[in-house]
Amino acid sequence: MSRAALLVLADGRFPAGGHAHSGGAEAAVKAGRITGASSLEEFCRGRLHTAGLVSASLAAAAVLGVNPMELDAAADARTPSPALRVAARKLGRQLMRAARATWPSVELDALAREFPKGAHQPVVLGVTARVAGLDAVDAAHCAAYESVSGPASATVRLLSLDPFDATAVLARLAPELDRVADQAVEAAGRVVDHGVDALPSASAPLLEIGAELHAAWPVRLFAS
Amino acid sequence: MHLDHHHDGPAAVSADAHRPNGSRRALRIGLGGPVGSGKTATVAALCRALRDELSLAVVTNDIYTREDAEFLLREAVLPPERITAVETGACPHTAIRDDISANLEAVEDLEDEVGPLDLVLVESGGDNLTATFSKGLVDAQIFVIDVAGGDDIPRKGGPGVTTADLLVVNKTDLAPYVGSDLARMAADAKAQRAELPVVFQSLRTEAGVTDVAAWVRAQLAAWTA
Incomplete structure (x- = not known):
């Protein structure tokens, strides 16, 4: 594997559309959470x-190497909010474009052909990591990090939060992030043997509800 | 990038001049400039001037609302299915320069859904004087400033004023009321831009958007040649 490829993929400036999404932070800020x-x-x-x-x-x-079609269906089943399913597919489509330009490959072209309007972003992220020569644990770290770095940078804009404080939050979460990545790799190993039902299905009802409310706002800074 | 030009290939990656089915895509022209300089009004006027001779669509990049898209819809400059709004996450310049993926999708979806198109106008949200469009998103760009924003803007330069393919100085009818010196603006723009063209316009006069529309027609002629 190339350690530097992981840096390219995990860089917040990787042009895959994430900057327009708050990961639920905008709804949570408005609700006072x-x-x-x-x-x-x-x-x-x-x-x-x-x-x-x-x-x-x-x-x-x-x-x-688990079938992306099956993973995408499993992601749908684990995302009750229609607004979040739309956001995940939009981000997946945008990542697909960036990934195909960055690491041209038959596998990504096939995925783009299969999902012209986008697959769930984590599925695309995994296939991208695969063609970039990265390991499962790298993709897991990337996804886990994105799940917190998006809300943190959005909150800097939404609350004019001190950017150093926001970055310190991410640093404090780093040990937990490592553990989540390890859990994810274990779960992925079970999926290889037992199918996608072995994927975790942890959900956060307030994120789902907040996303539905947010999607109906007439004025907002972020797309989700 | 020229990854796939055969039929039924996956979607194009970036500024690819051809669509997945092999046909040539629409010309894309970006319109940027500071808040309130008249970008949306210029887009509306261009649509009225060109819609009978060209197949047109518009992408707007509102900062936090859909107001620009809704203005164009309300003015009925184009049928609603030809106008798409992109959400920009509080950073309009990011969506047109650093991370253009959402805009590329909007452009491609318009071509798929209402095409074939001759021309797509991509309007930036009002931003600062450094905001320019990526060459991966548009083929040419227009930077719109106005006389009321200060007649020293051409002298100050900046990427938009200096490098845009066309500089439009809008609201010339207001010059006497805000103390702007049009001759000085023209001289400063010439100094910054050398041979790149500048149009002075007032959409309240009969000539309106005529010069800008002529420039757009010339760009399109070069694109399709």
């Missing part, structure tokens, strides 16, 4: 162990 660095940390911790774990497991399983 995120008001500063400590509540941002609690929000991110919750997201990491729910949506983050599921995303990381999907991505890791895709690296191990």
Whole structure:
């Protein structure tokens, strides 16, 4: 594997559309659930162990060669909110474009052909990591990190939060992030043997509800 | 990038001049510039001027609402299915320059759904003087400033003023009321831009968007040649 390829893929400036999404932070800020660095940390911790774990497991399983169609259906089943399913597919489509330009491959072309309007983002992330020569644990780290880095950078914009405080939140979460990535790789291994039902299905009802409310706002800064 | 030009290939990656089915895609022209300079009004006027001779569509990049798209819909400059709004996550310049994926999708979806198209206008959200479009998104760009924003803007330069394929100085009818010196603006723009063209326009006069529409027609002629 190339360690540097992981840096390219995990870079927040990788042009895959993430900048327009808050990962539920905009809804949580409006509802008063995120008001500063400590509540941002609690929000991110919750997201990491729910949506983050599921995303990381999907991505890791895709690296191990599990059928992306089956993973995509499993992601649908684990995403009750229609608005979040739409957002995940949009982000998957945008990542697919960036990935195909960055690591041209037959496998990504086939995925784009199969899902012209986008597959769930973690599935695309996993296939991308695979063609970039990365391992399941790398893709899991990437997905887990994205599950908290998106809300953190969005909160900097939404609350004018001190950017150093937001980054310190991410650093404090790092040990937990490592553990979630390891759990995801274990789960992905079980998927190889037992099928996609072995994927974790942790969910955060407030994220789902918040996403539905957010999608109906007439004025908002972020797409989700 | 030229990854797939055969029929039924996966979607294009970036500024690819051909669509997946092998046909040549529409010309894409970006319109950027500061808040309130008249980008949306210029897009509306261009649509009215060109819609009878060209197959047109518009992508707007509103910062936090759908107001620009809704203005164009309300003015009925094009049928609603030809106008798409992209959400930009509080950073309009990111969506047109650093991470263009959402805009590329909007452009391609328009071509798929209402095409074939001759021309897609991509309007940026109002931003600062450094905001320019990526060459991966548009083929040419127009930077719109206005006389009321200060007649020193051409002198100050910046990427938009200096490098845009066309600089439009809008609202010239207001110049006497805000103390802007049009001759000085023209001289400063010439100094910054050398041979790149500049149009002074007022959409409240009869000539309106005529010069800009002529420039767009010339771009399209070059694109299809």
